[in-house]
Each structure stands twice: as structure tokens, then as C-alpha cells.
Amino acid sequence: METRDLTRPRGPIVIDIENITKDYVMGEETVRALRGVSLKIHRNEYIAIMGPSGSGKSTLMNMLGCLDTPTSGRYEFNGKNVAEMNDDELAAIRNREIGFVFQTFNLLPRSTSLRNVELPLIYAGIDPETREQRAAEVLADVGLGDRIHHKPNELSGGQRQRVAVARALVNRPSIILADEPTGNLDSKTGEEIMALFEDLYQRGNTIILVTHERDIAAHARRTVHLRDGLIESDHAGFIPEIDMATVG
Amino acid sequence: MPDLFRKSIWLRLAKIDMKRFLYELGESWKIAVAQMRANMTRSTLTALGVIIGIVAVTLMGTAIGGISIGFDKSMAVLGDDVLYVTQWPWKVVDDWWNYRDRKKIKTEYAEMLNRMIEKTPNSNLIVAVPTSSVFRSIKYGGNQVDNVFVLGTTSDFIVTSTIDCKEGRFFSDMESRGGASVVVIGYDVADALFPSESPINKSVLINGQLFKVVGVNTRQGTFLGLFSWDSMVAMPLGAFNKYFSAKPDSDVRVKVKDKTKLADAKDELTGLMRRVRGLAPEKSDDFSINEQQAFKSTLDPVKNSIAVAGLFITGLSLFVGAIGIMNITFVSVKERTKEIGTRKALGARRRTILLQFLIESTALCLLGGFIGLSFAYVMCLGIGKAFPSFPIQFSVGLVVASMIVSVMTGLISGFAPAWTASRLDPVTALRYE
Ligand SMILES: Nc1ncnc2c1ncn2[C@@H]1O[C@H](COP(=O)(O)OP(=O)(O)O)[C@@H](O)[C@H]1O
Ligand SMILES: [Mg+2]
Numbered sequence: 001m002e003t004r005d006l007t008r009p010r011g012p013i014v015i016d017i018e019n020i021t022k023d024y025v026m027g028e029e030t031v032r033a034l035r036g037v038s039l040k041i042h043r044n045e046y047i048a049i050m051g052p053s054g055s056g057k058s059t060l061m062n063m064l065g066c067l068d069t070p071t072s073g074r075y076e077f078n079g080k081n082v083a084e085m086n087d088d089e090l091a092a093i094r095n096r097e098i099g100f101v102f103q104t105f106n107l108l109p110r111s112t113s114l115r116n117v118e119l120p121l122i123y124a125g126i127d128p129e130t131r132e133q134r135a136a137e138v139l140a141d142v143g144l145g146d147r148i149h150h151k152p153n154e155l156s157g158g159q160r161q162r163v164a165v166a167r168a169l170v171n172r173p174s175i176i177l178a179d180e181p182t183g184n185l186d187s188k189t190g191e192e193i194m195a196l197f198e199d200l201y202q203r204g205n206t207i208i209l210v211t212h213e214r215d216i217a218a219h220a221r222r223t224v225h226l227r228d229g230l231i232e233s234d235h236a237g238f239i240p241e242i243d244m245a246t247v248g
Numbered sequence: 249m250p251d252l253f254r255k256s257i258w259l260r261l262a263k264i265d266m267k268r269f270l271y272e273l274g275e276s277w278k279i280a281v282a283q284m285r286a287n288m289t290r291s292t293l294t295a296l297g298v299i300i301g302i303v304a305v306t307l308m309g310t311a312i313g314g315i316s317i318g319f320d321k322s323m324a325v326l327g328d329d330v331l332y333v334t335q336w337p338w339k340v341v342d343d344w345w346n347y348r349d350r351k352k353i354k355t356e357y358a359e360m361l362n363r364m365i366e367k368t369p370n371s372n373l374i375v376a377v378p379t380s381s382v383f384r385s386i387k388y389g390g391n392q393v394d395n396v397f398v399l400g401t402t403s404d405f406i407v408t409s410t411i412d413c414k415e416g417r418f419f420s421d422m423e424s425r426g427g428a429s430v431v432v433i434g435y436d437v438a439d440a441l442f443p444s445e446s447p448i449n450k451s452v453l454i455n456g457q458l459f460k461v462v463g464v465n466t467r468q469g470t471f472l473g474l475f476s477w478d479s480m481v482a483m484p485l486g487a488f489n490k491y492f493s494a495k496p497d498s499d500v501r502v503k504v505k506d507k508t509k510l511a512d513a514k515d516e517l518t519g520l521m522r523r524v525r526g527l528a529p530e531k532s533d534d535f536s537i538n539e540q541q542a543f544k545s546t547l548d549p550v551k552n553s554i555a556v557a558g559l560f561i562t563g564l565s566l567f568v569g570a571i572g573i574m575n576i577t578f579v580s581v582k583e584r585t586k587e588i589g590t591r592k593a594l595g596a597r598r599r600t601i602l603l604q605f606l607i608e609s610t611a612l613c614l615l616g617g618f619i620g621l622s623f624a625y626v627m628c629l630g631i632g633k634a635f636p637s638f639p640i641q642f643s644v645g646l647v648v649a650s651m652i653v654s655v656m657t658g659l660i661s662g663f664a665p666a667w668t669a670s671r672l673d674p675v676t677a678l679r680y681e
Contacts, residue, residue: 108590123272123597125264
């Protein structure tokens, strides 16, 4: 079922899940959010996960991001079995290997862009000078070099999401997980964020993107469709005009 | 070798962990302060219990300290290296009838004791001084002071008490032996009789008899109505006996060489007094030997009851304060559930979250502690202004103790909410709206 993006050589496997299920028990009822999902993701892939609302996209994303543990199934992250890791090890993986971008940005409202971006570095035990320097660099990279001392309420939605992207990138993670990153943005700002992701992809980052919008998904090189907790399709999404424009 | 290698890796990891811990600590403090700034009213109200607790504990400590110092100052008149031979012991006794029929202490004992002390090699005692006293009125010109403590003694008296003449001098050995009609007066007496002139060489009238003032003692201050030098006059025992023969109270006080060996000195003095009294070995002592310490311990119940009342108020308000802070920290955790989820997604560990909320509750308590201390300080200044005679002592020890109490309260009250926060499931926390 799996196909590949023919334009690039394959990197090593970063994410390998097999037959993952996730049940949520709500009193009498059990919601089966995932019902046996298998997926292999290589380094420097750009994947869109699509599907209708409630199909299990976020659940899968949380699983991949080591925020949640599966009810059954196997998950290897960078060759290590996630089921065997304890809480602190999972926190360390989230800190170093994974960069999250949320639909609602999830910035600390009272902290400046710089402080927000520094946060993962604090949890990584990086010293204050390096922290500040790296956070400022990454903010400049996402085009916010002149906004580092602004607080979230002094920034536009698109700028806030840029801060969030900078925060996801600052610890140089192996993959970036974005759950509907443009969901709260108008289409023009959404496109700006997508351009940012494209740039990151070109620089060698692995990107997993959850969306239910076709034109957002069109930026990815591979599209996985979910329906009712199962993978419906998984194919290379190759859109020539965008590819030509960016790869040149 | 591999062992050594492993050890060095462990050491490095421990170092990194320590550094991370410090960074997390710093970050938590910043958040806590920002949080308090953002909710200043709420924070101050919540800290109210702690504020009251700290005010109570500080004022209590100050009061106890003040009482001790004031008392010590008054007790300095008695001297901590002087033993007092008296008929009645300086304490409340249940069997008063055993003391009532004791022979009075006579001033002549002093001379007998002094002769014995001279003959004893390595005596722990220096000199015995007789004192007799009555209360009389003193007049000068149109001014009169009633109920003045009139003391008859020898010139050796100055070695047993903290006499310090601000004007003139204490009476001399010659005047003492000759029973000259001279007198040294206390500060308040001088102030009342001589409001606008120097008392030196003026003659005051006591009991219809003229006495020449040779010295005025410096102001000592009174405390809680305790005995003070300020309302006292002293004259040679010879003169005293001549004019105040009617039933004076007499004691003998003995200066001790080394106040660290007070017990030995007491034993020695007991032996000498038994010889003076000619007691057979099987007879029990028919006199009492007292020291300043006995007076001090009479104050202990007062200090203890202040301490108990203070601790009760402190405990109660800190308890109420702790519950308030626990509550507000729970609210804070609830309000920021999504933030906790985000932090966890970014790599915060359970410990990090636990620390963050513990520090928030501690910071609140410290805020309360600081406000409480400032209040207490201002109140102490006020009390000091209103009652200058009450020695106020606002000590560093109290500040440190209050801070420790605040921190402990913060840690205890913050623990339950912080623990809950640290255990939150990241996904549930992120979905929270
Ligand atoms: N924490 C949870 N508790 C109970 N049910 C949940 C929870 N998370 C997700 N679900 C349910 O699982 C299903 C999949 O949800 P989700 O992964 O959020 O879908 P999507 O992101 O594709 O819209 C939904 O039916 C949702 O109601
Ligand atoms: Mg979703």
C-alpha cells in the first residue's frame, strides 16, 4: 500500500508503528479512536494525515508524539520501543526529538516570543546565554527577528504560529508534528505557514501534518487518509507546480 | 578502567541534571513572580492568613525579647555575681510558717563574714556588704518626693551594684566609716527635687534630718514597675542607723569572685553563715541565699503564656492561610491545565511541573511573609514610640524564622495541587478548554 516520493532518496526509518489501537473508555461506552494502524515514516518525509473530523487524526498524532500510549500495538521511535520507556524518558523524547505545533498555538500568554521559544531549551538543560542566542536565531529564521520581545497578544495569528514553529524547531528535533497548524488562520496566513514548512522540509526536516483541508495537504509529499480509526489510503501526493516552484 | 569510565559518565549526567534542575528552578521563580504580578489582588488576599501568622509570630517574639531585655536591664541592679543573704527566699513558698520565725539578718554579719573571707585561702567570695532600708519622704525647698527607698550601706556597695554617678560620686570609705550625713540620690529623685539646678552639695531633708547630696546616679529606667535605682537614695550605714533605727529591713550581699562558680560560692557562703549563726550540724539553715537568677525564673510563666498565645494565633492563621493557598494553587492548576499540557509536550517532566507549582505556592507565602514582616516592623516602631520604656527588639533571628515558616507553609500547602498537576495526563491536559 505504501508508496514513496520518487524525487528523494530514502532516509532511515524514524517512526515505525504496527497495528496500533487506542480505546477511550467513557463510563459504559468505549470509543475506539484507532483500530489497528500501521505506518512507517522515514527521515525527511513530508506527510499529511487527512480525514474527517473524529477519524482519529489527533489521536494518532499524540501517539506519534509520545504524548499518549497505545492500547495495543507496537511503536518504535528511532529504533527504540516506546512502550518500554518511563515518564521521564518520554519527556526527554518529546523535548529533543519531537517538535509540536498546535492548532491553537499554545503559547504562554505572559511570556515574550523569546521566552516562549526558550522553553524547550530550559527543559533540555541548556545554559541561559546559549538559550537566548539560539531562540533569537530561530525566531529570525521564521521571520520574526524584530518581534522577539513581543508578547503573544501583541502579535497577529500568523506571527503567533511562527513563534510556535520556532519553539518546535529550537531543539533541532528529528520530526515536527503539526496538528491542524493552519486551522485558526485565514488562508493567506495559512499559506505563509505552509511556505515555512516547505522551507523546513527542503532543509532536511521530517514533517507530519494533520489537516482536513485539501489545499493544505497538497503541500505534502505523501498523504495518509484516515477513516474511523483505520488507514483508508496512503499514497505519494506529488503536485508538480508546487514542487517545481520550490525545488526549482 | 571501564568502571572508572562509567563513573565519569554518571558524574557528567548528574552534572547536566543538576544544571537542568537549576534552570528549571530559575524558570519556575520567574513564572511564579509573573503569576503573582498578574493576580496581585488575589495573591495578596490569599496570603492574608500567612500575613497575620507572620505578624503574630514576630510580635510575639518581639514581646518576649523585649520583656527579657527589660528585665535583664532591671536585674542589672542586683548584679549577676552577687549573692543575697536574706530571711525570706526570693521565691513563692508554700510553707511560709517555716520562714516567719527565722532570726532577722543583721548588718553586723557583714563584718564577721568579711573577717572569715579574709582568712579563707582561695575564697570564692570577695566582700560582704550590709544593707538596711526604709521608705521615707525627701524634701528640698518646696519639692517633696514620697516613698523613696532609703538605703544604708558601706562604701563597698559600689562593687556589688551597677552604680554610675552622672554627677558627683558615691560616698567614700571615710564617710562610710564615720557615718557622715551624706547621700547619693537616684535620677528620678534628683529630677523631682532639683528641676532646675545641680543637686550636688545641696542639703536634702529626710526624716527631719539634713543630708548633703554628694552624687546623682545616671538614669536607669523602670520596667514593668520593677525596682529601679532611679527612685532610691543611699547613705552610710552609720548615719542610717543613727536616724532610722525603727525596724529597718536588713540584708547582706556578697560579691563573688567568679560568676561561673556561683554554686561553689553559694556553698562557701552557706558554710560561713552557719558559723555566723552558730548552727549545730543537724540543724537546717535559718537563712536564705539568693541570686538574680531566682528572679528571672519568676518571669518564665509570663513569657511562656505569651509564647503559647502567640503560637496559637500563629498556628491558627498559618493553618487558615495554608488552606487558602492550597485552594488558590488548585485554582491555578485548573486555569492553566492547557499550559501544563503544552509544557509536557515541550518536554517538561513531572518533576518540573511539581517544582513549578510548589514554587508558586512558596512564592505566595514568601510574599505574605514579607508583608507580614513589614507590618510587624511598623507596629514595633509604633509601640516603641508610644511606650519608650518598653525595649523593642526586632531581631534578625525573627526575620529568618518568619521566612522559614513561610517557606514551610508554602511547600506544605502547595504539595497536593502541585502533585495533581505533575500527574496530569498530557493529552487530557491539552484537550482541556
Ligand atoms: N481523551 C479522549 N477521551 C474520550 N474520547 C476521545 C478522547 N480523545 C479522542 N476521543 C475520541 O476519539 C475519536 C477520535 O478523536 P480525534 O483523534 O481527536 O479525531 P480528529 O482529530 O480526527 O478529529 C473521537 O470520536 C473522539 O471523540
Ligand atoms: Mg483533531
